Amino acid sequence: MITCAIIDDEPLSRQVLRQFVTDHPDLSLKGEYKDALEALAGIEQNEVDLLLLDINMPKLSGINFYKSLSSKPLVIFTTAYPEFALDGFELNAVDYLMKPIAFDRFLKAIQKVKGRLKTSREIQDYILLKVDKKLYRTPFSDILYLEAFGDYAKVHLENQVLIITSTMKKMEAELPNELFIRTHKSYIINTSKVEFIEGNQVKIGSQMIPIGLRYREAVLEKMK
Known part of the structure; x- marks a missing residue:
């Protein structure tokens, strides 16, 4: 799933985008904000893969808001003003959608997002883990489970051990599935670190990690 947030000061625009996100099987809406200032705290607490970001907003424009982010998700800019398009693309935006936004045009933009994410995940051999206010660049090969x-x-x-503000579902989506697999509702393991499987457990380092019944078949298939 691609996690996303909507930032737009127009209620009708937020409603349209919310419906588009709901109708797309690969998108999960994690936040909806009426202006950039409100979004600052929300994005800080609940990181997402993608921002659907209006440019022309009061107090702080979408452009300046995006520039202010220390960790920048992918962004699709939305606006009724075509003169802002160049500014958006200079920030390496995935796409630029003119209002009113048609669903087929929205779908094309999301395909670009999926391509961008696929490319970055193929090249990237690490994940950024946020602990308090620090970002740890953590190679996948360093993660046990x-x-x-x-x-x-x-x-x-x-x-x-790093303690991060994130759900297991979000981490499962962010980690490469060719290397990591969920063995239990409470555990995700690095398959390259498995020493052996015994009964309904896998041995990693000094720990025995449980394998839940619903995950057992997938785990055994993965370990062949």
Whole structure:
């Protein structure tokens, strides 16, 4: 799933985009904001893959808002003013949608997003993990397994444990599925770190990680 947020000061525009996102099987809406200032706190707490961002908004424009982000998701700019298009593309925007937005044009933009994400994930061999206000550049090869921890997740590395504000579902979507697999509702493992499987458990390092009944077939198939 591609997680996204809508930032637009027009209620009707937010309604249209919300429906488009709902109708798309690969999109998951994680936030909806009426202006850039309101979005700042929301994006900080709930990171997303994609912003559907209006350019012409009061207080802080979409362009300046995007420039201010330290960690920049992919962005599709939306606006009724074509003169802003150049500014948007200079920020490496995936696409630029003119209002009123047609659904078929929205679909084309999302295809570009999927292509951009696929390319970045093929090249990238690490993940950025946010701990407090720090971003840790963590190679996939350093991760042993992930463990659910209330509203957080524990990322177990060779020599330390990082506690991040994220759900297991979000982490499962962000990690490459050729290397990681969910073994249990509370665990995701790095398959290259598995020493052996015994009964309904896998051994990674000094830990025995449970395999849930619903995940067992997929895990065994993956480990062949």
